[in-house]
Amino acid sequence: MRKIADLRYAGAVLEWDQETYLPPRGAEIRAGQLATLASEAHELFTAESMGTLLERLNAATALTPAQQANVMRTREDYRSQCKYPPAFVRELSLATSASYHGWMKARKENDFRLFEPELARMVTLKQQQAALLGYQDHPYDALADDFEKGMTVKQLDEIFLEVRRELKAVLEKIRMAPAPDDSMLRGHFDRDAQWDFGVMLLQSMGFDFRSGRQDISEHPFTTSFNARDVRLTTRIDEADFGNMTWSCIHEGGHGLYEQGLSFEAYGLPLGEAASLAIHESQSRLWENNVGRSMAFWTRYYPDLQKRFPALDQTGLPVFYRAINKVSPSLIRTEADEVTYHFHVMIRYELEKKLLTGELRTADVKAAWNELYHTYLGVEVPDDKSGVLQDVHWSHGSFGYFPTYSLGSFYAAQFYAAAERALPGLAEKISSGDLGGLLGWLRENIHCHGRRYYPGELCERVTGEKLRFRYFLDYVRKKYGAIYGF
């Protein structure tokens, strides 16, 4: 398993390099290198001898519970991976690289038509993948399960129904109230001063720079090659320090999870994150529940003001309202934490229809623009701000978007549990003591790796299955106070 992990994480290093330092003309060969690493790892993992070993281990009686969990999860992975023919693995990897570069080009030219053939090829591959994996009700189930064990269209439809019903009602109330002024968030914020502020925040959160680093990339992301080598990236827009600030806190949340995984279990399920939604719960808990709270900025706003004297005239309460302004917008990654889930829902609806063939790739752009009009009341002016804004489809990540919303909902439920377990948490945070919260996350979530399914983990940590109500309560309380309803 370590050998397979070595190959997989070598691929991750090459992907990280591709997003940060790769010279433009190096892309062509890099695609082949990534495909080879993916194929070799797949071949080693799906070898018959691996299956035999796993069956013997599964029948063994002298295993510790942790060892049993490793065997169980590995067997599941083995069975799932064995469904992919080697040629499919290579084809998917090569198609992903081509599609990523197609998307980059289309985005630069602001023309969806340049990406459409690549998207069509990717949808076909994803339909094949769903068929290979198998499903009962909906091809989407097969892909979603790959990202979030046990997640189905049935459950997701129920969750997004709540979004459309309950969250929509909150949004209506917010729309009736006067909007906070957030003009002070825009201006000129020096690149180096932003970088230093971000690094200081990461250090305060407990991110260990001896076991990780931060670089610049076009799209912020986190990747990890083991618990002692975790790479974050950020981007800096000198006209808008918020872009860097919350991407830094968000990726820092992902990074803390990776650094909190068991180093000793490198290559084994217990050394891996529980699921993508649990991963996202960590980033969004830090980004929103902590990073957009009054407590957090009580500590860090004076520091921010020192670095950016333009904020001198703005008091903390005004700043707090500004950074929590809710306003329907075009770009998912820049959306506030209320409207965010409508962005996700739109992508979810489109993906489902693409997979069943109800929607043709040629019509995705029109459908996208229509849904943005319907759910968010915004008109999409061009492809770059619309259907071409996200990298995910070009990466072949279909079934992935819902984990973003689930992440927020888990985050709210986890944070409520942390508040119960850690009395005076807000006061601690407002004094800059973030270690108590990190310790609780480490102990309750990070250290388990993939030992439990995401749903089980949630029950262990919070005493309940995932419930949308926690997020709704959080949003109602916070935004009720800000908007006065």
Place this chain on the structure above:
Amino acid sequence: MRKIADLRYAGAVLEWDQETYLPPRGAEIRAGQLATLASEAHELFTAESMGTLLERLNAATALTPAQQANVMRTREDYRSQCKYPPAFVRELSLATSASYHGWMKARKENDFRLFEPELARMVTLKQQQAALLGYQDHPYDALADDFEKGMTVKQLDEIFLEVRRELKAVLEKIRMAPAPDDSMLRGHFDRDAQWDFGVMLLQSMGFDFRSGRQDISEHPFTTSFNARDVRLTTRIDEADFGNMTWSCIHEGGHGLYEQGLSFEAYGLPLGEAASLAIHESQSRLWENNVGRSMAFWTRYYPDLQKRFPALDQTGLPVFYRAINKVSPSLIRTEADEVTYHFHVMIRYELEKKLLTGELRTADVKAAWNELYHTYLGVEVPDDKSGVLQDVHWSHGSFGYFPTYSLGSFYAAQFYAAAERALPGLAEKISSGDLGGLLGWLRENIHCHGRRYYPGELCERVTGEKLRFRYFLDYVRKKYGAIYGF
């Protein structure tokens, strides 16, 4: 072959990352990842089916000369690689990582004793390697042949005899003459201004930044993942701009060779460098024959002065003498081009004795210091400036050092041929036109890859076998003019 290249070059990416961006605690797992990539590449390449294919190709009659050359070189590699048991490949890779970190630590602590056990283990592995590869006269032959096809102790002894005889005589003459003043080369030279100057030089040389990049590392090096992704590194010492300048030109020379190799032949011998000495000939030709010439600085010195006004008071002739000051010193990488070869010779003598067991690792330090006294007349004050200065032994590169001297000797012979082929070359260079020289190198050396053995290539390019006389003539003429003998 492409698949194997993908794995090998993925390892090269991980090594590059290790020297540039790896967080300190990431080193442990990285060692395993490198060992796995090395083992997998070795296993694929030494598969029986590969041998069968190569024999069939070797017997085929319809191959073009280029295809025949690819088959011949690959068969040689195959036979050589098959001599290594898989366990040995993995052990050597792991030992190399451990030894590298041991050397780093010992160097930091300035204490050879901390590195000695790692060195002893490495010497044992190298003795095993020589035995596995086989040799007639001397275990050193087996290792040297691996870096430089056909090179033997017999030939190397002859070459270094010339160094001891002829070069020593030149050095004596230089010692008798008054030494140039080079105090203006030291002072404060701003980091960013140095970086920009280095990048400008690389661009002037023709290094293509769309197909490569430069980063900072502790020890400058060049690595390549294909002809369109070539990575240089440099280091910057604000007290001494020369450190950055000539390391930049040197690595740029390596980089131009890599970018000049056939992109289409990726993974095949014709897409690889002819040998390490030929590689070094390219870096040293640019560093010394070009980069320390009056013609070169006629064009670039005014630019340097603009960036560093402290040089305002120094005229070009004084600057030229200063950068060509010959003076026995402690550190090989900072040595002038005359005394440099005594540094190499010392390492060569020590390596030979280590391999035969004549010299024990515990006694290397004393032997090192004695040889520096004998050949260069300098006393070694500490291990960092002595036996711990080079990374090579920790990398397991025994038999490698002589390629540095051979590189200089090839460079002089190639440069003499270029001067014959390109009338007015010095004038071109002094006007900043370096493209003619690069074109000649591309056409006569780079484009062939490993098609010819180094010796054959030299004969094709210059009409003669490698002859020390070209270097001697170059040195006598250049330094005779500077020192007036």
